[in-house]
Amino acid sequence: MKKADLITGVILLVLSGYVIQEAWRMPPSATFGPGSGFLPFWLGVLLTALAVILLATAWRRQATEKDSKSPFPGKRALIAIGSVLGGLAVYIVLIEVLGYLVDTFLYVAFLLGIVERERWPMTVGVAVLTTAGLYFIFQILLGITLPSNRFGF
């Protein structure tokens, strides 16, 4: 956790530097009173202060039991999380290519069959039901046009 806090502190410092610089460049108010850069500028200053406090306390504090452990899980869990996220990214990219129906079916099947290692009959069943259920709610009940592929489904 100590290491994580130090890294976050540095990232926040960089971010606040960027925010202050950007806010400084924004045009001043045309009338009297603060302009559009006013709030971002002071938020940037505040964030700098908070990041410094975070860094200082993380640096100075005695390593506790919580500090020696990484807040992140082991390799296996990371792979599972990565697959869910990677799958989601692919799902978003492909939804306008494959269409909602095919894309959603494949994503649910991937999550259940490959990430969770469920048996295939169960996987296919859940994937069909999920896809159909959401289609029913959004397309039929709510009348929203979900993305379709070039074959029209």
Add this chain to the structure above:
Amino acid sequence: MDIFHNIVLGFQVASSWENLLFCFIGVLIGTLIGVLPGIGPTTGVAILIPITFGMNATTAIITMCGVYYGAMYGGSTTSILLNVPGESSSVMTTLDGYQMARKGRAGPALGMAALASFIAGTFAVLMLTFIAPALANYAVSFGPPEYFALTFMGLTLVTSLGGDSPLKGLISGVLGLLIACVGIDAISGVARFTFDNMYLLDGVGFIGMAVGLFAASEVLVNIEEPMQQIFTEAKLNFLSLFPNLQDWKDSFWPIGRGSVLGFFIGVLPGAGATIASFMAYAAEKKLSKHPEKFGTGVIEGVAAPEGANNAAAGGAMVPLLTLGIPGSGTTAVMLGALLIHGLRPGPLLFSTHPDFVWGLIASMYIGNVMLVILNMPMIGIWVRLLKVPYKVLMPLIITISAVGVFATDNNIFDMWVMFFFGVIGYLMRKMDYPPAPMVLALVLGPLVEMSLRQSLTISHGSIAIFFTRPISGTLAIFALLSLFAPLLRIIWIRYKAGKATA
């Protein structure tokens, strides 16, 4: 009488077949979310925004409120039967509830939890009925400085009361305010932090962010450790659910005190159902003639926190509706939903949209009755639902989130916003940054900035304006105190330690 007239209006609105149906659906989903561990009320409400998007505003918010207080009911079931709290607000219920179940008294514990929730929930709606209009009347005279002080106080209270580390809460809140700055500045029309991206001109989409921060990240945290399948052997039939006369005698005052305490803690921004249930339990233990029995399965230990958390859910509606200041993650998401439906909560809401406000309040009376009916005879069904494994739920939550986020605007970009905040939310959860202040700040951001800049324009740049006006001065000082409270506490501890060694 005016209030009487308003309530009649409210019940007319709430008892249309559409509103009754969606109130029922809301409390049903809420109970489900409460029962299932691994999906919280904030996630539930966030996922529902897109689905309720096409409805009229009243029906949509009635549904979401139903989810909110329904989850308070459902959360007690797993706490009592399995020692697994469905929500953080039902953690205290596990202490005595599970012990009662082990002694074979699961029935009365569940029954008392539902009835205490009903009594306290109804009490809170009653208080809401009388307090909210009065507060709204008073707040009509608020100007920009008062609004700035108020929103500022809401933000500082949420950061200082929620989570273990106030520093991390503050960072989360400041980041939320910065995210709120993205897009075209409403006062001057300057584009800020848009990275030349056309989609960001409108600002970061609230639904994508809320769903990502709560629903997507919750899924990621949950797949980390495979959840254990949990079962219970408790045999439950309808009659065994009714507490006996002695139970009622023991619980009468705890429910009463829990209701009052819970309601007022709920009204306070930042504290919420969880803190309310902790405090109600602690208070009963202090007041009890036999404090040593707490934790061994006494019914007061179930009645007090269950009453308090439901009363707090009702209390939280007071600042949300009258001032537009949400006190928790869930109510912040609900405020976002209200804004999407074009309703600006605040003192004027009561005069401009009385049908909405009173319809919502009336629906809460109706919803509470529905919940008791749902929870008492059907408890066996809820228990069986626990057998649905999380791995089936997980793809459902993630696809319904993604499709819902898309559906609100027919925009793929919003799905990427959800993706991005899903990752951010996961990192935040792992490193103990509370996500609630960030969402709260995003929702309140435009109001904070507008009122801040208007005030400073009125005062020609002097910040004294926030302290010289009585209401805004009180609120601002209160906000600063709550901001520095952790610091003062450290100084006080050092001071006492120094005195002890001297």
